[in-house]
Amino acid sequence: MQKVIEIPAEPADPEKLPAMLKAFKAVPPLVTDINLSLDDKFLYVSCWGTGEFLQYDVSDPFNPKKTGSVRIGGIVNRTAHPSKPDQALAGGPQMVEVSRDGKRIYFTNSLYASWDEQFYPDGVGSWMVKLDAGHNGGITLDENFFLESNDYRIHQVRLEGGDSSSDSFCFP
Secondary structure, X not given: OXXXXXXXXXXXXXXXXXXXXXXXOEEOOOXXXXXXXXXXXXXXXXXXXXXXXXXXXXXXXXXXXXXXXXXXXXXXXXXXXXXXXXXXXXXXXXXEEEEXXXXXXXXXXXXXXXXXXXXXXXOOOOEEEEEEEOOOOOEEEEEEEEEEOOOOOOOOOOXXXXXXXXXXXXXX
């Protein structure tokens, strides 16, 4: 097997890290979701720990090319959404849904309550965002799509007609 993509941990001030990561002095990417576009051209990787969402062109699977990156949330950086630039966000890209046409990507920020509480001890909140994907690569946050909930944790969105994952073909 040949390694073609590596996503390293990011150095961080131990004072900003949860107890379980202080000794490492770094934030691991904590890859929690991997999605492939329906045309097999783009691979999407959720880095729940750092808050980075990556897009790779995998037309040539042995030579992937990074074509996009968006940051939102994260254990240390707490990157805000453009519609609320002063609101630091916890959690990170998780439970990704890529539309069948490959133009829209949705994700939420909560992994599992037990993990949320360990990595985000001050609370993870609950939000969902939409990204727009370019035909030839590149991703951008939709500045007009940011959903929050104070009543419950949004975990996953289901797109009408399904998404690009194989499980969506099991439903009418």
